[in-house]
Amino acid sequence: MAKSLQQITFVFSGEESKEPKKKSPGRPVAIGKEQPTSKRGRKSSKAIDAEADLVDIPEDEILFQKQYYSIGEVAAMFHVNISLLRYWETEFDIIEPRKNRKGDRFFKPVDVKNLYLIYDLVRRRKFTIEGAKDYIKKNQQAGEKFELIQSLQRLKSFLLQLKADL
Numbered sequence: 001m002a003k004s005l006q007q008i009t010f011v012f013s014g015e016e017s018k019e020p021k022k023k024s025p026g027r028p029v030a031i032g033k034e035q036p037t038s039k040r041g042r043k044s045s046k047a048i049d050a051e052a053d054l055v056d057i058p059e060d061e062i063l064f065q066k067q068y069y070s071i072g073e074v075a076a077m078f079h080v081n082i083s084l085l086r087y088w089e090t091e092f093d094i095i096e097p098r099k100n101r102k103g104d105r106f107f108k109p110v111d112v113k114n115l116y117l118i119y120d121l122v123r124r125r126k127f128t129i130e131g132a133k134d135y136i137k138k139n140q141q142a143g144e145k146f147e148l149i150q151s152l153q154r155l156k157s158f159l160l161q162l163k164a165d166l
Helices: 046-053 069-077 082-091 109-125 128-138 142-165
Strands: 103-105
Touching: 046 069, 046 109, 069 103, 069 109, 082 103, 082 109, 103 109, 109 128
Parallel strands: none
Antiparallel strands: none
């Protein structure tokens, strides 16, 4: 004789039904809530524009105190990936980091300044890589112009700070 087995179910507090919940196919969408931002993929142009102002390069007096900067330090200054710096190194002739036997890259302060010029052309002014190369080749005084622009921007920020303090 076969005995019939009874199914035992447990009901926890906060559970509405005894049936297991079915997952809907595809990506779940929360109503009334923003989607969490993903760390993967390409950043939006608004995010890139916002990050363009966050470059943390020290003043020249502080920058030139060290002879070499590791690639990790330089990437942290620009808030970019290390792979982007390696790519720019292959694309632009003005960047020449020193490599040790292991292959680690060490950037001179002059290389950091050149990276800042490239960063400004590509990220802020929205030049293409080819356009930035042409700009640097055609304008031999591009670095001097860039230095002048940077000093004027520092003066402007100082005057705006002074105005805000009044």
